[in-house]
Amino acid sequence: MYKMCIVTGPSCCGKTTFLKQRNHKAISEITRLPTGCPVIPANSFPSKQQQRNEKLKHLDIYVHMFLEHKPHKPRKPWHPKWHRIHAFPAKKRVIVLGVPLIVLQSRIRKRLMKDPRRRTMKGIWCNGFSKNAQDMIGSYKAWIDHLEEQNIPFLFVHCADEGYSVLCRTDFFSMLRQ
Secondary structure, three states, X not given: OOEEEEEEEOOOOOHHHHHHOOOOHHHHHHHOOOOOOOEEEHHHOOOHHHHHHHXXXXXXXEEEEEOOOOOOOOOOOOOOOHHHHHHOOOEEEEEEEEOOHHHHHHHHHHHHHHXXXXXXXXXXXXXXXXXXXXXXXXXXXXXXXXXXXXXXXXXXXXXXXXXXXXXXXXXXXXXHHO
16 A cells, blocks of 8 residues: 655745655655655545546655634634545655744744735734734634544654654643644
């Protein structure tokens, strides 16, 4: 059976950078996928019919998936196309990326300064998520609970500027609160 590594976390936590480095040995050791595997954004994850047409079942793949959080509209924190990803016939493993709240706030501010259009597109989401540590931690916990219910293995990874480190649950949630 082919493998799927689902890289998740809130906006600005380092998913894109992590996936850009997927051909490095350190990332391959964390994900357990060979170098050179393609990345599919969750937004464009194909339907069952498209999967048959594109022969995706013959690839080890990465999926780039953000955790959602909309304080004005409570819902499950996982991506709207999660059902497609979950139904895909591959051995799944989730990498849960995180950074301390203060780092996340700084990254969000930088992103909003670079692209003011994001303020209207994702402003409520980014700003709401970054202001409330309990909301962020609640979204992570809901996601982890869901993964455990589905028996999908996962790893907690801290995305520090100097590299990546795998953490246990307690250390991961302590790191988020820093």
